[in-house]
Each structure stands twice: as C-alpha cells, then as structure tokens.
Amino acid sequence: MSDLIDDPRPGENTPEFSVSELSGAIKRVIEGEFGRVRVRGEVGRVTLARSGHLYFDIKDERSVLASVSWKGQVSRLSVMPEEGMEVIATGRLTTFGAQSRYQLNVEDIAPAGVGALMAMLEKRRRALAAEGLFDEARKRPLPYLPEVVGVVTSPTGAVIRDILHRLRDRFPRRVIVWPVVVQGERSAPEVAAAIRGFNALTPGGPVPRPDVLIVARGGGSIEDLWGFNDEAVVRAAAESAIPLISAVGHETDTTLIDHAADRRAPTPTAAAEMAVPVRADLATHLAGLEERRRRALALALRQRDQRLRDLARALPRPDQLLGERRQRLDGAAERLPRALDSFARGKRLDLARGAGRLGPQLLLSRLTLDARKLDAAAHRLPQALSRRTQVARGQVLAARLNKHALQRQAMQERQRLARVDEALHRAASRRNRDLGDRVQALGRMLTTLSYTETLRRGFAVVRNGVDGPLLRGAAAASGAEMLEIEFADGRLLARPDGGTPTASRATAEPDVKSGAKAGAKSASNPKSKPADGGPDQGSLF
Template structure:
C-alpha cells in the first residue's frame, strides 16, 4: 500500500515532472482537437430523432437549432446549402429526423450535430406541421369566406397551373372540350419535390401579373391542379409560399389538389375547392348543350307568352266592339243637327239678302235727279255768298272809293303808321288806277299841340 507519509502526490507550487511520467501536459487546444477528431471519427454519420427547439435562420442563410427529447438536448447547425434544400419550413415543436455528423465547437467546448438532411419524423409530424401552419394562416385571415371571389359564369380564358406531362392536364382539357370549349393557358410547373412550391407560387403570380390588353390574353379563371398522392406528395401545396400566392391572387382560383379525401392548405386559400381536377373543369364552365337547350326553351316560352298575350288582347278587343254602339246610331243625331243648321243657314242668308236689298233701294231713292238739283243749288248759293264776302274784304276794294294803300317799296309790307313810313323811307302808294312811288322828305317829330298834327311834306 502507498506510504501515507509519501508527499510526492501532494500539489506543489510549481509543476515538475514525476518519476516514471513520460507524458508532457496537453494544451486546451490540443485536447479540443483530439476530442474533435475522436467524435467525428466515431460519429461521422448519425441520425437523430427529436423535437426542434430554438429554430433560428441567420442573415447568412445558415440555420441554428436544438434537438431535444425528454432526456437530453443537443445543438445543431445546418449550413446554407443544406438549408435551401429543405422540403418544409422548420418550426419549433416539430419532430424531425436529422442526418449528419457530430463535431465539437472548441470555442465553447461543446459538441453539436452538423445536419446535412432533415425530414419530418413520419406523417404524424407532418400533420402537426400542417395543423400549425393552418392555424397560423387562418389567424391572418387568409381563409376567411369574405375574401372569396365569385367564379365567372363562362370564362373566355382559363389558366391551368399543373404538370404538363401528367394525366391531370389531359383530363381537364378533355372535360372542357366536352362541356364548353374554352381557350386554355397552361403554366407548366413541378407538382412534387424540391422547388415545387416556389414554381406553383411563381405561376400563380405570373398569371395575376398578366395585363388585360397584352399579347397573351389574361385568364378570367385559374385552376391549380394535381393528381392524388400521399400527404408528402402533396406537400408543395401546403407550403406557405404557395398558399400565400393563391390567397393574394386577384383572379378567381379553383384548387383541385389530390382526390376527394385529400386536403391541402391551397384548398382553404382558393376561392373554390374541387374534389378532383375533372370536377374543377366542371365547376369552371357550364354545359354548352344545356345552355343551348335552356335558351331554346326560354325562346319557346317567350313565343307562347307573346302569342297568348296577342290572343287575349284580341278577345278583349272583340268584347269591346260588341258593346260599342252602331255607327248610324252614334252619328245619327249629329247628322240631323247638321241638316237643321244647314236649313237655318239658308233661311238666314235669304233674310240677310232681303234686308240688304231694302237698304240698297232706300239709298237708290235718295240719289234721284230732283234731290241732286236741290243739293247743287244750295251749294251754289253758299259759294256765291262766299265770293261776295271775299270781294267785300279785298284790300284793294277801298281804292275804288278814293283811298290809297301805302306800302314799303323795298319789302312791299303795308305801312299802317307814320313811324313805319319814316322808318321805310321809300314808299309805294297804291291808287285805284295804279301804284306811285313816293319818298319821305322830312323826318317827323312830335305832333302839334293843336287839334291836328303837323302834316309832312310828301312832295
């Protein structure tokens, strides 16, 4: 047994080599490197099943997370290249199976798994992710009924987002041809596998971005279709990028993914869900033959209604004609009244003519020769009287009795006063047998104070 008084194993102030000890002390870095090589050599390929916790995607594109179960937790990292190949969007609480290798992180003396591939741990985990994403998008209102747009009755152009080589597109085209031939635009996409969801989203956005007056006609309706399969096969139509593109499309969309029992999140986001792609074609267009029959039937009904209306109108007219009075009975009183008025008019005209003749006769009697002669004699007598009156008042009449009419020589104006005579200067004296010129020799002054004024010397 060791000697209890041997002090060779006691700690010392300065480290020294020991007898029989050939190993030099390791640095921390050397130990970390040895552990890294040992862990990577022993666990170069592992598959872990656990629940995602603390999921985070850095700006560089690398993914950091932890995988846990009821007993332990291990950190994990997924480089950008591997993260871009993921077929689903990892979320906390989702159980996955991660494939990769264990390594150590010397900076923190921790070990972690570098994940190369990560898959959901069975359909149960897939359904859990489905329900979680469904609740999230429903909470944002993407599935609200109020957002649903009505489908056009008879779209002129239908856009189809599906695989160009599968049976789905053939079924849709065949059904459309049978029911109502329509112009169809096919946007080919992958409907399964890596990048399928992104292609579906790009196709829906592409149809929505087409201008109405562009060289390629813009669809009036879009059908997103895929045949049946497992939930994993249909997962592209559960990806958030595809669901959001369907919900944001301004063109009405029918989702026809899988068979009747299959349900995808695109079904909830679309304006209408069809149980199968063939059913989607039936929802998209009416049956042309049924429309033609319906139009013909309505035409016959309209014709019958018009004929019935015409017949009833004829019956009403006939009934009215029967109760109307006869033409002779209706016009007889008017005819009699017209005859009576005509007779009264004749009598009135005769009386009027008789009265006019009497007036004419009386006027003619007043125009007899004796009456005219008396009227002419009276007019002659009045005319003679007027002539005598004019002769008596003629200004030259007094000249026959020795009077003289004095007038101004220049103007011929009659001179009635001495002042006018002195003012005129040269005078004309009108005698019975002719005129004589005279001149005023002496200006007049005031008259004499005696009985007679001073007489001017006229000669």
C-alpha cells in the first residue's frame, strides 16, 4: 500500500487518500477477510430490475444486509427468494463504492424455514379470517359518484399528491385528508383512529361525512408496512360503515387491511381511479345515450308512420263507403210519398170499420154492464160498513181501556202525594213542638237570669233620681239629690240627707213573657223602660 500514500507535507506525518483510493482499499480488505461466506436470515424486500439483476435484503431482528444476484447468477439459483422466507445465502462479501455500502453477492440460496414476521402475519391472518372479517359477503359496493372522498395518509408524502392529481383529472370531488403517520409505532393507532373518526362524523354536519374512504401509503419493506397488519387497523376497516379502499404499498405488497377492506387497489393512484369515474367518459357515454335515444325515437316514429300509412291503404275510400248508402237513401226518398198515401188509406178504412160498429145497441150494452157492477157494489156496501163499524168499536174499546189505565195511574199518584203530604205535616208538627219547647226553655232561662229574681232574694237597686243611672257606691249616692231605690215589690224615693221618702209601688209579679221581652229590650238598650211601664231593670251582668 505504500504506492498509494503520498509523501507527507512538511510537519505532517498523516497520509492523504482520495475517495476512490480509500473505497478501493476498504473493498480489498473486506473481500480479503470475507472471501466466501454463508449468511442465515429472513428475506426482506425483493426487487427484480429490468436488467435482470435481483436485489433483496437479508435481515434479522437487529440488522439488514443488502444482497444482489447478477443476471447470470439468477438463472442458476435453486430457490428464488421471496419476502418473509428464512434462507441461507452463500456468496462473497463486497462493497458498492458508489453508495459507500457493503453488500453480499449471492451465488446460491437455500431455504431455512419460514421467517418470524411472516409466520406471525400468517397466524394473525388465519385468526381474523376465522372471525369472518375477510368474508366477501360483508363487503359493500363502492358508490358510483361520491360527493366527498376521505383519505387517510401522510399529508407530506407523494401519495396524497398522486391521489389529488388523479381525482382532479378524472372527476374533481371534495377531498378531506386525515393526516396520520404511515410508518413506525404510531402508525397503527393513528390509522385506526382516523377510520373510526371518519365514521363518527354526522351526515350534514359542519364537517361532511365522506362517501368513500381511501387508506393509502407508498411501497416499502414488510417492516415499513407492518402498521397496516395491526389487528386494531384491520378491525377498524372491517367495522367501517363507509366503503373503504385499501391502497397500501405496491401491487406486490399485501397487508391484512387489504383483506378487510371493501376493495384493494394495487397503488394509491389506482385507488383514486376506483373511487370516481372519468367525467369525460361519463359525458361521452351520456352523449352517446342521448344520441341513441334520439335515433330510437326517430326510428319508432318512422315505423309508426309507415304502419299508419299501410293501414290507411288497406281501408276503403270514403266514396266507396258512402256511395251505396246514398243510393239507398235516394230510393227511400222516392218511395216515401207513396208509402204515406198507402198508410193514410189504411187508417181511413180502419176508422170506417170502427165507426160502423158504434151504435145505440153498443151503448145500451155498456150501460147495462155498468148497472150490474153498481148493483153488486150496493150489495157489498152493508157488509163493508158492518166490518168498518166493528173495527171502530174495537178502537173505541181500546181507547177506553187506555183511559182506565191512566185513571188508575192518576189515582196511584194522588195516593202517593197524600202519603207525602201527611209525612210533611207530621214533620212540620214535630218541628213546631221542638221549637216551642226550645222557646219555653229559653224563657225559663231568661227569667232565672233576670235581676228581678235577685231583687226577690232581698237585694235592691239604687239610682240617681227617677230612672237615673245606677249608683254603685256610697260616695256616688251621697252626692245625689234624689235616690230611687227599687225593691222586688216596688220603688221608693229617698234623699241622702234623710228627708221623707215617697213610696212608688210597681207590679210585683211581672209576666214571664213580658219580662223576657223587657229583659231582652233592656239588654239591648239599658236606658229603655219595660213594656208594662215598670222601672228600668238595668244590667246586672
């Protein structure tokens, strides 16, 4: 290697390499240390170039080894590598200096078992298929011309641009994009949430609900597309009430969402083509249908016109239809006068024969017949009158019977009223007796409570002068000019200074009723006198 190292500059002892020199040195070292090797791993993405070279990856859980088989080597491989296969590859380790990477030039491939990822994927696919999530019967048809298209993809990739461009070219529709991460750990939950979010939109709401969904992503390895194999994404796609198109990866890439979707598109562009028809094709098709309609209508009119003309030729001419009838009408017109004369002569003969039979004998026979009918009616008249009289008598008897029934009913009503009247009289008498007893009891109570009974027990009432106010103490009595003292049997006039009094007697035994009235009057008006002119009783209560 000394010939590759330039002489160092003064003061420097680190050699300088060109890029090609360094790349070639690394290539010789790697090919010298790893001349021929055997590598075991899982086949990743496989690409067959147009040149015939085969490019693929061999990987394990931590690293990826780029591999290549040249066109001449591909034809000699015993097994063609497929994504997910676990293989043992034999070849030489070399470098690709143009991209500063190393790679394995594979000369032979032998299968080593099913890859771990593919085994997991197949197990999950069988489990979900057993639940019926992939059944064709549950898949819905796509709408022919959706108003709104919902797209679940990354907003920054080329996929959304391809979809929008294709929709704009075919039939512009309103597109709503739900941005998601399409690779990595966040991919699966975001895609599942986007599908369920679109289904949760309310039809006619502020954000319109899509008529069809497109879940799209570009191509990649199985690891890049693994999020679309997640069980949550598959279940969200199967539960979607909106028809869903899966456009994940390229045509050779298959994920579990492809089985659960209503339609699978090989590319995102193909998904846009499935979602909407071509406007120009529709316009052309409609124009063709319109032209066909017009031609069919014109043809139908021509056919019916020709049919009408054919039928018209088969009909007789008006002259032929009316000629015979006109001739018959002319013959009838010629025969009519003669027929009228003949008819009149016949009627005259009939009248003459009838007039010959009319005479006195005919009238007499008719009168005799009428007299016999009259005699028969006169013989039947008494019998009819007798029957009519019997019927009238029966009606009169029925009326009399009805009159007797009414009389009996009136008598019963009068008896009932008499009983009610008697009961009312008894109740009134009983009420009067009760009220009289109560009045007597109240009179006795009034007499008992009257102050005259108190006077009979030896008490007296002293007034200031005749019919003056009551005096209730000695001081009031000593200041009065004249005193009137009322006892049970009369009143006395006296002076406080001991002058001679003048006796004034009153009725000793007042009537109970008048006393009751006087007591009631005095109670209502203490200054009023009794009704018999006695002294004012005052108020002792």
